[in-house]
Every structure is written in C-alpha cells, then in structure tokens.
Amino acid sequence: MTLDTITLSRLQFGFTIAYHIIWPTYSIGVAWFITLFNALWLLTGKVVYRQLMRFWLHLFALGFVMGVVTGVVLSYEIGANWSNFSRITGNVVGPLLGYEALTAFFLEGGFLGIMLFGEKLVGRRVHMFASAMVTLGTMLSAFWVLAANSWMQTPQGAVMSHDGLFRVTSWMAVIFNPSFPYRFLHMVNASFVSAIFVVAGISAVFVLRQQHDDFAHTGVSLAMWWALFLVPLQLFLGDQHGLNTRRYQPMKIAAIEARWQTGQGVPLTLFAMPDQKAATNLYAVDVPHLGSLILTHSWNGEVKGLEEVSPSDRPYVPIVFFAFRAMVGIGSLLLVFALLGAYLRWRHRLFTTKWFLIALVLISPLGFVATIAGWVVTEAGRQPYVVYGVVRTANAASHLAAVSVGITFILFIVVYLFLMVGFLWFLIETIIRGPETAAVSEELPSAARGRIRATPELIKGAQ
Amino acid sequence: MLPYLMFGIVAFSVLMYVLMDGCDLGIGILFLVAPRDQERDKMMESIEPFWDANETWLVFAGVILFGAFPIIYASALQVLYVPVMVMLFGLVFRGISFEFRARATFSKALWNWAFGLGSIVTAFMQGMLLGRLTQGVPLQPPPFGQTFTISLFPLLCGLAMVAGYSVLGAAWLVNKTDGTTQMFAREVSRSVWLFTMALFVIAVVWTPLSVPEVAKRWFAFPQALLFLGLAVALIGAALAFWRSIWKSRNDARLLRFAILMTCLASGGVAATIWPYALPYRLSIVDAAGDPVSLRFFLVGVVIVLPIVVAYQLYAYRVFAGKVREGIFTYGAPVVPSAVQARRVHDRSPALHLS
Numbered sequence: 001m002t003l004d005t006i007t008l009s010r011l012q013f014g015f016t017i018a019y020h021i022i023w024p025t026y027s028i029g030v031a032w033f034i035t036l037f038n039a040l041w042l043l044t045g046k047v048v049y050r051q052l053m054r055f056w057l058h059l060f061a062l063g064f065v066m067g068v069v070t071g072v073v074l075s076y077e078i079g080a081n082w083s084n085f086s087r088i089t090g091n092v093v094g095p096l097l098g099y100e101a102l103t104a105f106f107l108e109g110g111f112l113g114i115m116l117f118g119e120k121l122v123g124r125r126v127h128m129f130a131s132a133m134v135t136l137g138t139m140l141s142a143f144w145v146l147a148a149n150s151w152m153q154t155p156q157g158a159v160m161s162h163d164g165l166f167r168v169t170s171w172m173a174v175i176f177n178p179s180f181p182y183r184f185l186h187m188v189n190a191s192f193v194s195a196i197f198v199v200a201g202i203s204a205v206f207v208l209r210q211q212h213d214d215f216a217h218t219g220v221s222l223a224m225w226w227a228l229f230l231v232p233l234q235l236f237l238g239d240q241h242g243l244n245t246r247r248y249q250p251m252k253i254a255a256i257e258a259r260w261q262t263g264q265g266v267p268l269t270l271f272a273m274p275d276q277k278a279a280t281n282l283y284a285v286d287v288p289h290l291g292s293l294i295l296t297h298s299w300n301g302e303v304k305g306l307e308e309v310s311p312s313d314r315p316y317v318p319i320v321f322f323a324f325r326a327m328v329g330i331g332s333l334l335l336v337f338a339l340l341g342a343y344l345r346w347r348h349r350l351f352t353t354k355w356f357l358i359a360l361v362l363i364s365p366l367g368f369v370a371t372i373a374g375w376v377v378t379e380a381g382r383q384p385y386v387v388y389g390v391v392r393t394a395n396a397a398s399h400l401a402a403v404s405v406g407i408t409f410i411l412f413i414v415v416y417l418f419l420m421v422g423f424l425w426f427l428i429e430t431i432i433r434g435p436e437t438a439a440v441s442e443e444l445p446s447a448a449r450g451r452i453r454a455t456p457e458l459i460k461g462a463q
Numbered sequence: 464m465l466p467y468l469m470f471g472i473v474a475f476s477v478l479m480y481v482l483m484d485g486c487d488l489g490i491g492i493l494f495l496v497a498p499r500d501q502e503r504d505k506m507m508e509s510i511e512p513f514w515d516a517n518e519t520w521l522v523f524a525g526v527i528l529f530g531a532f533p534i535i536y537a538s539a540l541q542v543l544y545v546p547v548m549v550m551l552f553g554l555v556f557r558g559i560s561f562e563f564r565a566r567a568t569f570s571k572a573l574w575n576w577a578f579g580l581g582s583i584v585t586a587f588m589q590g591m592l593l594g595r596l597t598q599g600v601p602l603q604p605p606p607f608g609q610t611f612t613i614s615l616f617p618l619l620c621g622l623a624m625v626a627g628y629s630v631l632g633a634a635w636l637v638n639k640t641d642g643t644t645q646m647f648a649r650e651v652s653r654s655v656w657l658f659t660m661a662l663f664v665i666a667v668v669w670t671p672l673s674v675p676e677v678a679k680r681w682f683a684f685p686q687a688l689l690f691l692g693l694a695v696a697l698i699g700a701a702l703a704f705w706r707s708i709w710k711s712r713n714d715a716r717l718l719r720f721a722i723l724m725t726c727l728a729s730g731g732v733a734a735t736i737w738p739y740a741l742p743y744r745l746s747i748v749d750a751a752g753d754p755v756s757l758r759f760f761l762v763g764v765v766i767v768l769p770i771v772v773a774y775q776l777y778a779y780r781v782f783a784g785k786v787r788e789g790i791f792t793y794g795a796p797v798v799p800s801a802v803q804a805r806r807v808h809d810r811s812p813a814l815h816l817s
Contacts, residue, residue, distance in 0.1 A: 090533020
C-alpha cells in the first residue's frame with residue numbers, strides 16, 4: 001500500500017465518516033428514548049419519566065454536538081477530497097443531501113434549543129413537540145443520507161450522459177433504489193439497538209450503586225423490553241439485507257464469506273485467513289452447506305465466488321470478512337443479553353443479578369462497534385467502485401497533493417481522538433453526578449443540562 | 464430561469480449564514496478579550512440555543528452548491544482545499560466548546576481558547592476564501608501538485624472578515640445582554656468598528672487594483688452608480704452605527720445597523736461577482752446542474768424553506784429578551800454557568816431561591 005493521494009483520501013474519509021456515524025447512531029436512538037420518556041411523562045405524570053428525560057437530554061446534547069461538528073466537516077470534505085465524484089454524481093447525490101439539510105438539519109437545529117433549554121418557556125406540550133421534531137429530524141437525516149448511499153450501492157433511475165455526468169430520469173427510482181429500504185431499516189434499527197444498550201448500561205451503573213432506584217430500574221427495565229423486541233428484529237433485517245445484497249452485489253457477499261470459487265451447497269467459513277493474492281483461504285474452519293443455507297435459504301443453493309470477476313474488480317477480502325464477523329458476533333452477543341434479561345426478569349432477578357448488570361455496563365458501547373463494522377462491510381465490500389459497477393473509487397478523488405491530504409488526515413486523527421476523550425470525560429462526569437433529584441426536577445424544570453453543580457445538601461439548604 | 468432561482472437561494476443561504484453565524488463567530492472573536500469568565504458565560508449563553516441552527520445555513524449553502532452547481536462545489540473546494548480544511552477545524556473546535564465549556568470545571572480556560580481561536584480561525588478562513596474567489600480561482604489545480612499559495616490580498620480579506628463579524632457579535636451582545644457584558648460589548652464595538660472601517664477602506668481600494676476584472680466592473684457605467692450607491696449607503700449605516708453605540712436607548716438598534724451594514728456589503732460582493740457563479744470562469748447558467756435536478760430541488764426548497772424560516776423565527780422568539788444571570792443559585796455561591804433562564808418575566812418569586 002503506497003500512501004498516494006487516493007489512498008490517503010480514502011483513509012481520511014473512512015476515518016472521518018466512521019467517527020461521525022457513531023453520533024447519528026447515538027442521536028437517533030437517544031432522541032427516540034427521550035421522546036418516549038417525554039410522552040410517558042405527559043401521559044402518566046410520573047416524575048421518574050421526567051427525571052429520565054432530563055438526564056438523557058444532558059447526554060443527548062453531548063453526543064449531538066459531536067455529530068454536528070463532525071458532520072459539518074463531511075459536508076465540505078466530499079467536495080474537497082472527492083471532487084470528481086462530486087462532479088459526476090452531483091445531479092443525483094447533491095439534491096438528496098440538499099433535502100437532508102433542508103428537512104432534517106434545519107428541523108433539528110430549529111427545535112434543539114427548545115428541546116434542551118425551553119421546557120419552562122414553552123410549556124410541556126410544545127416541549128414534547130420539539131423533542132418529537134428533533135427525533136423526526138434525526139430519522140429524516142438517516143432517510144436522505146441512506147437514500148444517497150444506497151443509490152451509490154445499487155444505482156438506478158439515472159443515466160450517465162455523454163459528458164460523463166449522471167442525469168436523473170426518475171427520482172422515485174433513485175430514492176427507492178433496490179437496497180435502500182433494507183439499508184435504511186437496518187441502520188435505523190441499529191441506532192435503536194445501540195442506544196438501548198447505552199441506556200441499559202448507564203442505568204445499570206445506578207442500579208449497581210443503589211442510587212436513584214426508581215430512575216435506574218425504570219431505565220434498565222424499559223431498555224431490556226425494547227432489546228427483547230428489537231435485537232431479534234435486527235437479526236432478521238440483517239438477513240433480509242444480506243439476501244438483497246446477494247442479488248445486487250454478489251461480489252460483496254463473496255467477500256463477506258471469503259468465497260473464491262462459485263459453487264453449490266457451499267460451506268459457511270466460520271474463520272479463515274483470506275489470502276487476496278492467492279485467492280484462497282488459509283486455516284479455514286468450514287461448516288458444510290451452511291453457507292448456501294444462510295445465503296439462499298436452500299441446502300444446495302448457488303453462491304457466486306470472487307473468481308467471477310477479474311482480480312482488479314474484487315474488494316479487499318480480509319477487511320470485509322473480519323468486519324462482518326465482528327458485526328454478527330456482537331449482534332449475537334446482544335441477542336444473548338436480550339434473552340438473558342428476559343429470563344432474569346421472569347425470575348425477578350433483573351435488578352439483583354450483579355454479574356449481569358456489570359456485563360450490561362461493559363457491553364454498552366458494543367452497538368456502535370457493530371454499526372461501524374457493518375458500515376465497513378458495506379463500504380469496503382463495494383470496492384473498487386464508488387458508484388457500484390460504474391464509477392471507480394480511484395477516479396473519484398480530487399487531484400490534491402498527497403502531503404496536503406496526509407497532513408489533514410493526521411490532524412483529523414489527533415483532533416477527533418481529543419474530542420473523544422472530552423466526550424467520555426463529560427459523559428462519565430454526568431453519570432457520576434447522576435440525575436436531578438425529584439425536588440429539583442419539580443421545582444426548577446428549566447434548570448437544564450446539569451449546569452448546576454449543586455449537591456443535594458445545598459439544595460436542602462436552599463429550601 | 465431555474466439556475467438563477469437556485470443561485471438566488473445559494474446567495475440567500477450565504478447571507479443568512481453570514482448574518483446569523485456572523486453574530487455567533489463575532490462573539491467567539493470577542494471571547495478572549497472579554498473581561499472575565501462571568502461575561503464569557505453570558506456571551507455564550509446568549510447564542511447557545513441558536514448556534515446549531517445558524518451553522519446549518521453553512522451546511523445548506525454547501526449542499527445546494529453540490530446539488531445545483533456541482534461543478535462549483537467540486538472545483539472550488541478542491542482548489543481551496545487548505546483554507547477550507549482549516550476552516551473546518553476551526554468550526555470543530557468552536558462548535559464543541561459550546562457543550563464542553565458549559566460542563567467544564569477546571570478545563571474551562573481550555574475551552575475559552577478553543578472557542579475564541581476556533582472562531583477567529585473560522586472567520587479568517589472564510590475571509591480568505593472570499594478573497595481567493597474574488598481573485599478568481601482555476602477550475603482545476605495542477606494535477607496532484609501543490610495547490611495553495613498565500614498572497615496578501617486574501618489575508619487582508621481574512622482580517623476584514625474577522626473585524627466585520629466582531630461588529631455583528633458586539634451588536635448582538637448589546638441586544639441580548641445587560642450589565643457588565645453589555646458595557647463590554649458597547650466599549651469593544653467602537654474599536655472593532657474602527658478596525659472594520661479601516662480594513663474595509665483598504666480592501667475597497669485594493670480590490671480593483673489587484674483584480675482587473677473587478678476594476679472593469681466597478682468603474683464601468685452605469686453599474687458604477689450601483690456600487691457608488693451601495694458604498695454611500697454603507698458609509699451611512701456605519702456612521703449611524705457609530706452614533707448609536709452609546710446614545711441609543713433601544714438596545715436592538717445597534718444590531719439592526721450591523722445587519723444593514725452586512726447586507727449592503729454582501730450586496731456589493733454579489734454585484735461584483737454577478738453573473739458569475741465561479742468568478743470570471745463560469746457563469747451561473749454554465750455552472751448549473753441538470754434541469755431535472757434543479758427542478759426537483761427547487762420544489763423542496765420552495766415548500767420547506769419558508770417553514771424553516773418560520774420555526775427558526777419562532778425559536779428566536781422563544782428565547783427573546785435578555786439573558787439573565789444568577790437565578791438558579793440554590794443559595795450557593797453563584798456558579799455563573801448555571802444561568803439558564805432567559806426572560807425577565809421568568810424570574811417568578813417562587814424560583815428565587817437565593
């Protein structure tokens with residue numbers, strides 16, 4: 001691997017977008033929880049829901065701002081680093097991202113202030129509305145950006161004209177391209193699942209510390225109910241997405257499975273060291289016929305191998321292969337925890353089983369790891385194309401000096417790691433401080449976002 | 464027609480961005496010269512509910528270019544890679560400071576610097592970008608070669624942008640704050656006004672001297688009258704601003720004049736560039752994307768943008784009035800960043816715990 005402009009541009013974009021996707025994932029899921037808590041509070045009037053809402057608003061604001069600052073970067077990085085891509089696909093991808101800013105970013109930006117600081121000023125109902133609008137904004141953002149990405153994976157509804165630029169023939173076909181519904185649902189549900197385990201993990205901290213019992217138990221309980229429902233759903237959606245990919249991007253599936261030869265009744269390779277040059281697997285652990293069964297849902301179904309295309313048209317297999325296993329492995333682990341949670345709840349031990357609660361804390365970031373791994377699978381798996389089958393990634397980059405891109409890449413790594421340290425620092429600080437106590441919540445609803453570093457003693461003193 | 468409408472929307476978004484985020488960035492620019500953390504807290508709180516929506520206009524301007532004028536989005540960003548990237552880093556630091564600084568205890572100074580320097584760098588780079596665009600940029604950089612050279616003119620524009628935004632920021636603060644913060648804003652608005660005017664005059668003289676295309680446009684009849692008129696109006700607005708700094712009893716007046724000045728200056732820039740989309744290389748029509756895409760985009764913009772403006776105005780109304788200090792003190796020593804209430808009538812006695 002030589003560090004030329006294209007490689008550096010890919011590394012930089014891959015890094016900045018993988019880092020960015022953490023925050024929309026977090027925002028979509030947490031915003032939805034906040035709206036849920038908000039609604040439950042309005043409906044039941046139970047203070048605990050308000051406490052949950054306020055606590056998660058603090059944490060939402062923290063993650064949301066990370067998404068904003070890393071997202072602004074992307075909106076200009078596409079043009080700066082992928083000039084040729086922007087020129088070629090501008091007629092298609094541009095308006096989709098335009099609609100994202102128009103319908104989603106403005107909505108989030110416009111109502112975020114009210115959601116975070118305005119409860120006292122606008123009243124409960126309008127505040128509920130603002131929360132719902134921010135949540136809707138996060139979903140719309142996912143809608144448009146996944147439409148754009150899916151179009152790049154399974155392009156249709158646009159033709160490349162003589163000047164080498166795409167021109168749209170049908171917007172419906174562009175937006176609702178074959179892989180879009182699967183990718184959209186899989187990603188949105190991934191956000192929910194990731195957030196569920198964050199909510200469960202952080203609530204479990206309070207259960208373990210035996211603080212704010214009502215708050216902590218409600219958090220764990222609600223999260224585990226949703227986990228029981230949404231984690232299996234995610235596995236199902238993933239399977240459907242896989243079937244769709246097999247149909248439209250068979251080489252991606254071949255890379256996922258490290259399947260070099262086309263065959264019928266192919267095995268499932270649990271583990272191997274794929275050797276790209278020799279086009280073979282080392283140390284393979286195979287389960288006969290299982291590959292065909294999973295991919296085609298039949299015992300002897302045919303699975304295409306990478307030999308179908310010339311070596312220069314193949315994705316780099318090891319990355320896709322291992323990233324896929326990371327994603328599925330984490331998904332399975334989360335399923336185990338969802339089921340365990342249900343079992344413990346049935347046995348009335350959900351809040352007393354210490355090892356389970358500790359494990360919930362430890363696995364809470366794994367949803368994001370799985371999400372990034374999933375994106376690596378889908379993005380690395382469609383190489384060497386940026387618009388599948390039509391535009392090669394190598395032809396999409398800007399003609400920049402390698403040194404310029406190299407320097408910005410290093411800066412991005414340094415700055416983003418620094419931001420991550422800051423985020424985790426303030427996250428942990430917020431958790432240690434805990435939710436606002438009921439008295440504070442009741443009397444001072446607009447004392448938003450943990451700005452008040454008053455201890456309970458001080459509050460008592462004030463009263 | 465379509466391309467002009469779309470370009471009008473680009474221009475509108477850029478103007479909205481400059482006006483709104485100009486106040487934001489201006490506060491950031493003034494942040495490090497503010498007297499104490501107490502004032503800095505107020506300064507930040509005055510903008511906190513809005514900054515994200517403000518910055519969205521920048522993203523929007525970028526993506527409309529991508530969608531409606533792909534060639535400009537592709538060429539200009541590539542050719543101006545270095546200043547664009549530096550601007551983005553500036554935006555990252557100042558954006559994150561809103562959230563981190565409010566929560567920080569001992570690291571507050573760090574976020575003061577991140578916010579201040581981030582804002583200065585962002586504003587400076589935006590000025591440089593404007594300067595470079597006014598000079599005219601090539602459609603393609605030399606393939607894989609060095610793409611950025613610094614000349615004096617963009618640096619001047621960078622400085623002028625920093626000064627100009629700080630006028631907006633100071634005017635915003637006079638409107639939104641009171642007490643010592645407002646006093647500081649009034650004091651500082653004199654010096655930044657002087658800076659801005661000096662740099663503006665230099666830039667106005669320098670631009671036609673260094674960019675022949677601009678000279679050709681400015682001094683040709685009849686549009687010379689337009690530029691003259693804009694210049695006169697701008698000077699008038701600037702003088703009115705100067706006079707209102709201490710004398711006006713209406714705190715919003717200063718902001719209105721600052722907005723007027725910004726609009727006039729932006730109008731001058733737009734009239735200078737017209738009818739080019741990428742100065743002196745591509746006209747608006749030549750740079751426009753496929754009509755099918757423009758139409759699809761325009762429909763959405765026409766329907767949604769008024770709604771966007773409406774709820775942004777609503778959000779501004781919700782948080783209208785002065786930022787208040789020290790309401791939620793819990794009887795403890797004032798923790799300045801605990802200030803959250805935004806309205807006078809919010810200070811109901813029931814909440815007055817201290």
